[in-house]
Amino acid sequence: MTRSILPASAAFLRKRVPGFAPALVLAAGLAAPLPAFAGNLYGLVIGIDDYQHITDLKGAVNDARDVAGTLEKLEASKVILLTDADATRDNVFASWRELTELAGPGDTLVFHYAGHGARQEAILPGHEELDNMFLLAGFDETGPGVNERIIDNEVGHLLAEEKEATVVFVADSCFAGDMARAADFRAEVNVRVADVRVDKSSDRIADRVRQLGEVEEDALQNVIWLYAQDRNKVTQEVRIGEELRGALSYAFSRALEGEADGDSNSVLNTAELKRYVNSSVKRHTERRQRPEVNAGSRDLEILLHDAAGTPAPSAGLPELTLYTTPGETIPALSGIRKVDSKAEADLIYDGDGSSLVYKTGDVIASFPAPPSAEALQATVDKWRFLAFLIGFAETEGPELDLSDGSRTYVEGEQVTFSIRSSGNENVVLFNLASNGAVQLVGPVRRGKRGLAAGKLRPGRTDSFRSAVIPPFGADHLIAITTPSPMPDLVDAVQDAQQNNDLAALAKEIGHTLDGQSFGLDWVGLYTRAKGDLQ
Structure with a gap:
C-alpha cells in the first residue's frame, strides 16, 4: 500500500515514463564507482512533526536533525534544514533552487523528507488512478492549506532541474494504510500516512501539474532514490536508542557516517548504500519495512573522511526498556529498565493477556497467567540477543x-x-x-x-x-x-x-x-x- 513520493523504481517510472525498464537503471546504478571523488556536498532536509490540521508525528524532526547534522559533519558546503512551520511549499521550492544554483558537475545534492505522505485522485489522465504527495506542515483539506502539499509529478520536475550534480532523494514517508502484520493495539505505533481529501475548489496545484506534464526519463538519470517502503506496506516510526525515528533516515545517516563503507576506502558508493540501508531498515523494523534503493545512470560517491567509523558492538547483551500496564507486577528481571510510557519501551507487558508486545506492535510471546520468572527472563534475553546482533x-x-x-x-x-x-x-x-x-x-x-x-x-x-x-x-x-x-x-x-x-x-x-x-x-x-x- 505504501509507495514513495517519487521512486525511480518501477512504481513511479511505470506511471510516468512508458516503456521504462527498471532493471536496466538499477544495474547501471550499481556499476563500479567513479575513479575519484571530486565535488561539494549540499543538502535540503525536511522534517515535520507538528502538523497544524492533521495528526502529528513524533520522529520526523529527529530524523531531519540527524541527517542535517551528519551532512554537516561531512563538511557539506551548505545544508538547509526546514522543520515544522518552516516547511512550507514556498520554502521547499526556494531552498532547492538555491542549492541547484550552487551545485555543479561532480557535486552531490541530498533531498531528504520525513513526514506524512498521502494519496489523491490522479491529476494527469491515462496513468494510475492515484497521485502520491508530501503533506507540509500547514496542509488542510480545504481552504488555503490545500496547497501546502507537493505532488509526485512536481517533485520529479524539481529534481530534474539539477542537470549536473548527482541527486540523492530520500523519502521517509508512506502513502497508504496496510501493514505486513497487524499491529497490536497495546503498542504505541505511529505511521507516516494521512487519509485526507482535497477540496478541489481550493486547489491551485492541479493546474500547475497539468502544465508541467510528465517527467522525461532522461531528465532523472542523475537521481539516486531511497524510499522507506514498497507500495503495499506502511512506514512506521520506531524507537531507536532513546528516540522515535524513521528507520530509513536513521540508516541513511549511519551510512554517511561510515557504517556502510564495506571496503573501508572512506568512500560511500551506491552498492554500499543499497546493501547497508536494506539490512539496517529490516533489522530495526522486524521486516515490517523493506526499503528500496534505485539509481539512474550515475553512481554515488561521497567522501567519508570525517566519519566517526563503526564502533565495535558490546560483547554482552544490551539492556532493554519495559512498560507494564498500571497495577501489574512482574518478577524481577535482569537486563531490563522499567519506563513509564509505551513510547519509551522496547517491550510492553500486558498482564491481562499475559503477553509481551514488541515496540513494532508485534506480539512476541504469550504465557500462562501468571508467567514464571524463568519464562519471562528467557524471552527477554532472546530480544536482548537480537538487539546485540543489530550492532x-x-x-x-x-x-x-x-x-x-x-x-x-x-x-x-x-x-x-x-x-x-x-x-x-x-x-x-x-x-x-x-x-x-x-x-x-x-x-x-x-x-x-x-x-x-x-x-x-x-x-x-x-x-x-x-x-x-x-x-x-x-x-x-x-x-x-x-x-x-x-x-x-x-x-x-x-x-x-x-x-x-x-x-x-x-x-x-x-x-x-x-x-x-x-x-x-x-x-x-x-x-x-x-x-x-x-
Missing part, C-alpha cells in the same frame, strides 16, 4: 526470507525459508524460538563435534520447510556466513542449545567474528494458534 556492521551478507512474506502464520501452516548468498560461503544456521530456546538447523555437514557449517553456492537459493507449532509468538532464523568453516561458532551454538545461555553465545560470537569477514542476516517468523484473532 554488527557485517560485510556482504546472505539473504534470508520467508515464502509468503512477513505476515503472521497460523498453527499447522507450512512455511518455506530460503537462503541465498552471492559468494561461496560457509553458513551456520540456527533458530531462536519465541521462548528463547536455541536450535541448530541445516543445511549442515559433519564436523568435529557432529555438526559444522553448511556450504552455500554463489547465486543459488537453498530452501527448507517447517510447520508452525507451539510455542507461538516470534521465532527468528539466524544465518552467519564466513569464507572458511568456523567450528568454534558451531560449538558455541550447540552449547547455547544445551544450556540456553544467550549471554555466553553473544560473547562467543563477538570473539569469533572479531576481525573476520562475515555475513549476517535473520528473519522473524510470527505465529499464532488457530482461532486466535490477528
Whole structure:
C-alpha cells in the first residue's frame, strides 16, 4: 500500500515514463564507482512533526536533525534544514533552487523528507488512478492549506532541474494504510500516512501539474532514490536508542557516517548504500519495512573522511526498556529498565493477556497467567540477543526470507525459508524460538563435534520447510556466513542449545567474528494458534 513520493523504481517510472525498464537503471546504478571523488556536498532536509490540521508525528524532526547534522559533519558546503512551520511549499521550492544554483558537475545534492505522505485522485489522465504527495506542515483539506502539499509529478520536475550534480532523494514517508502484520493495539505505533481529501475548489496545484506534464526519463538519470517502503506496506516510526525515528533516515545517516563503507576506502558508493540501508531498515523494523534503493545512470560517491567509523558492538547483551500496564507486577528481571510510557519501551507487558508486545506492535510471546520468572527472563534475553546482533556492521551478507512474506502464520501452516548468498560461503544456521530456546538447523555437514557449517553456492537459493507449532509468538532464523568453516561458532551454538545461555553465545560470537569477514542476516517468523484473532 505504501509507495514513495517519487521512486525511480518501477512504481513511479511505470506511471510516468512508458516503456521504462527498471532493471536496466538499477544495474547501471550499481556499476563500479567513479575513479575519484571530486565535488561539494549540499543538502535540503525536511522534517515535520507538528502538523497544524492533521495528526502529528513524533520522529520526523529527529530524523531531519540527524541527517542535517551528519551532512554537516561531512563538511557539506551548505545544508538547509526546514522543520515544522518552516516547511512550507514556498520554502521547499526556494531552498532547492538555491542549492541547484550552487551545485555543479561532480557535486552531490541530498533531498531528504520525513513526514506524512498521502494519496489523491490522479491529476494527469491515462496513468494510475492515484497521485502520491508530501503533506507540509500547514496542509488542510480545504481552504488555503490545500496547497501546502507537493505532488509526485512536481517533485520529479524539481529534481530534474539539477542537470549536473548527482541527486540523492530520500523519502521517509508512506502513502497508504496496510501493514505486513497487524499491529497490536497495546503498542504505541505511529505511521507516516494521512487519509485526507482535497477540496478541489481550493486547489491551485492541479493546474500547475497539468502544465508541467510528465517527467522525461532522461531528465532523472542523475537521481539516486531511497524510499522507506514498497507500495503495499506502511512506514512506521520506531524507537531507536532513546528516540522515535524513521528507520530509513536513521540508516541513511549511519551510512554517511561510515557504517556502510564495506571496503573501508572512506568512500560511500551506491552498492554500499543499497546493501547497508536494506539490512539496517529490516533489522530495526522486524521486516515490517523493506526499503528500496534505485539509481539512474550515475553512481554515488561521497567522501567519508570525517566519519566517526563503526564502533565495535558490546560483547554482552544490551539492556532493554519495559512498560507494564498500571497495577501489574512482574518478577524481577535482569537486563531490563522499567519506563513509564509505551513510547519509551522496547517491550510492553500486558498482564491481562499475559503477553509481551514488541515496540513494532508485534506480539512476541504469550504465557500462562501468571508467567514464571524463568519464562519471562528467557524471552527477554532472546530480544536482548537480537538487539546485540543489530550492532554488527557485517560485510556482504546472505539473504534470508520467508515464502509468503512477513505476515503472521497460523498453527499447522507450512512455511518455506530460503537462503541465498552471492559468494561461496560457509553458513551456520540456527533458530531462536519465541521462548528463547536455541536450535541448530541445516543445511549442515559433519564436523568435529557432529555438526559444522553448511556450504552455500554463489547465486543459488537453498530452501527448507517447517510447520508452525507451539510455542507461538516470534521465532527468528539466524544465518552467519564466513569464507572458511568456523567450528568454534558451531560449538558455541550447540552449547547455547544445551544450556540456553544467550549471554555466553553473544560473547562467543563477538570473539569469533572479531576481525573476520562475515555475513549476517535473520528473519522473524510470527505465529499464532488457530482461532486466535490477528
